Amino acid sequence: MSDEHNKPGFFEKPENISMILKVFYVICVLLVVADFIVHRHIYHDWENIPAFYAIYGFVGCVILVLIAKVMRKILMREETYYDK
Template sequence: MILRVFYVLCAVLVAADFVIHRHVYHPWENLPAFYAIFGFVACVVLVLIATQMRKVLMRDEDYYDDDRDHGGARDD
């Protein structure tokens, strides 16, 4: 039910973009549904960048494990 309400709300906001006059600063803001398209593209780009960053930042599952758990000696 909540998702349907959000979908209807999104459709109403995109439809309102064709009716309501906006004061724009840049010419590309006059494109219909510019902010909806811009937000979607920005979200996709953020997800793609995050998946690539994960490859660099990800550590092994046992990265923080104690050496004593694996039979190694610890220097305290």
């Protein structure tokens, strides 16, 4: 056996995870700053709200998660469903 198999992967090293998170945060900040710089062609008045699309996307994801939780209660089978 070689040490190649026991070597931790890229995503198992804490310094790589922190670097990826820092890059992610920088990209998020740049996108919010770009929202104030880039001219958008708006069709509705509520699109003038600063960071409207970021808020809209976040609220949409939260709603999807909440709907999925309710659907899980309705659609979930017991653990021994296939063993019967």
